[in-house]
Amino acid sequence: MGKEPLNYFNYFTEIEEQFQTARGTGLFLLSPLDWALIETWKDSGVPLEAVLKGIERTFEKWRARKTKTRLVNSLAFCAQEVLAAARESDEPASESQGKPAFAPGEVTQYLQRNAATLREREGTVYQETAASLERLATEDPADLEALEQRLTVLEERMIAAAVEASTEDQLLEHRQTMDRQLAPYRRKMTADQLSMLEKQYLQRQVLEKAGLPRLSLFYL
Numbered sequence: 001m002g003k004e005p006l007n008y009f010n011y012f013t014e015i016e017e018q019f020q021t022a023r024g025t026g027l028f029l030l031s032p033l034d035w036a037l038i039e040t041w042k043d044s045g046v047p048l049e050a051v052l053k054g055i056e057r058t059f060e061k062w063r064a065r066k067t068k069t070r071l072v073n074s075l076a077f078c079a080q081e082v083l084a085a086a087r088e089s090d091e092p093a094s095e096s097q098g099k100p101a102f103a104p105g106e107v108t109q110y111l112q113r114n115a116a117t118l119r120e121r122e123g124t125v126y127q128e129t130a131a132s133l134e135r136l137a138t139e140d141p142a143d144l145e146a147l148e149q150r151l152t153v154l155e156e157r158m159i160a161a162a163v164e165a166s167t168e169d170q171l172l173e174h175r176q177t178m179d180r181q182l183a184p185y186r187r188k189m190t191a192d193q194l195s196m197l198e199k200q201y202l203q204r205q206v207l208e209k210a211g212l213p214r215l216s217l218f219y220l
Contacts (some may be wrong), residue, residue: 011042012218017021019075020051022059032208033181034075036201043200046082050089054082076185079193102220107147110220111137112212115179118158121212125161129154133215148217159203162210174205178197 015038016030030038041051058078070076115133118126132154141147163171180199186194207214 002039011048012046012182015051015055018055019078022055023055023072027089031074031181032204033197033201034076036204037075037079037197039200039218040196040202041082043196044070044193046086047089050085051082052163053087054078054080056079057085066067074181075183076182076188079188083190085192102141102144104157106136106220107141107217108199110217117213121163123165125157126212129158129215145216146191151217158212158215159207162206162212163203164208165210170209171206178202178205 004140006110013033018031019034038051055078058081059072061081062072086110115130115137118130118133121127132150136147136150178198182194182197189197213219
């Protein structure tokens with residue numbers, strides 16, 4: 001009997017739940033920096049199991065300390081252990097553990113909801129993106145990988161338009177906020193990790209400031 005296909009699109013939820021459980025505070029909310037870091041791991045192909053293992057190892061070491069000078073308040077504190085766990089793993093990202101597939105109609109509703117949000121926005125790019133989402137909503141969503149690739153293209157175009165519409169002061173504010181949040185963790189990350197994290201954080205902030213939806217199935 002073959003292995004049941006696993007849904008890798010619960011990557012964000014699984015990591016959030018693991019961090020909250022390990023921290024012992026279910027009401028703890030992840031910061032924009034945390035979400036950007038998760039997206040960085042996802043885009044880098046870090047297996048979900050490696051991230052979960054890295055989080056658990058971080059808290060095990062933290063609990064073993066005789067003196068706990070600071071709480072673990074960010075996923076960035078787990079970056080080194082996640083990277084170490086990823087290096088140990090030979091599991092391809094596409095085979096990582098996850099929850100069952102989306103419920104019937106869930107993907108269609110998600111596409112339609114995002115399309116409706118974009119229909120309320122002025123701008124050629126947003127209207128064209130909405131039309132593409134409406135068209136995708138009428139098609140068979142069985143091939144989630146192909147759909148995710150298409151959504152990535154649409155989102156990148158939408159982000160470019162949102163950045164272009166942002167003022168210099170807005171972009172500077174995003175950059176300064178990011179630098180303050182990232183400062184305590186820079187030594188725990190590689191240059192490549194930092195570069196990708198900065199990009200993801202700034203893109204996320206631009207979209208949130210503009211009130212635009214994320215299109216990836218990872219946000220379903």
